[in-house]
Amino acid sequence: MDDxxxxxxxxxxxxxxxxxxxxxxxxxxxxxxxxxxxxxASHIVGDVGQLVPAQGAAAMAEAIGQIxxxxxxxxxxxxQRARQRIxxxxxxxxxxxxxxxxxxxxxxxxSGSQRASAVSDRDQVAGE
Numbered sequence: 001m002d003d004x005x006x007x008x009x010x011x012x013x014x015x016x017x018x019x020x021x022x023x024x025x026x027x028x029x030x031x032x033x034x035x036x037x038x039x040x041a042s043h044i045v046g047d048v049g050q051l052v053p054a055q056g057a058a059a060m061a062e063a064i065g066q067i068x069x070x071x072x073x074x075x076x077x078x079x080q081r082a083r084q085r086i087x088x089x090x091x092x093x094x095x096x097x098x099x100x101x102x103x104x105x106x107x108x109x110x111s112g113s114q115r116a117s118a119v120s121d122r123d124q125v126a127g128e
Contacts, residue, residue, distance in 0.1 A: 027086045030079035034063045044090070048082035 027033050033049035035041045036056065045051055050067070052059035067075065088094075 027079075027082040030076070030083045032067055032075060032078040032082055034060065034067060036060070044086075045082075046085055046089075048078065048085045 027044075027048070033045050035045055035049065035051055036054045037051040038054045042051055050063040052063050067078075070078070
């Protein structure tokens with residue numbers, strides 16, 4: 001049970017995580033997340049933790065109880081899987097690459113529309 005309390009107390013962030021979320025930060029430290037199914041929780045937690053309904057205190061207690069019944073080795077294995085998910089999907093270098101790709105795509109699209117506009121303007125001037 002100490003691991004569960006520790007996960008809440010130490011959810012303060014890990015190095016090189018491109019994700020601002022207590023769920024993601026707790027997982028970075030190899031703890032199995034139990035979260036309410038709101039916002040981006042299902043995307044972050046995926047299949048490496050447990051989601052419970054919002055306002056579902058009984059479901060939250062049950063999920064925490066299930067995790068606390070696991071052996072330390074089982075909890076460690078789940079925590080490692082959870083951290084691997086964060087590393088593979090939300091590491092800072094991946095976030096930087098994703099934003100860079102998005103910006104390049106947007107710049108190319110904008111550049112293309114500016115060229116098309118310039119050609120159209122030129123054609124209109126030439127036709128006058």
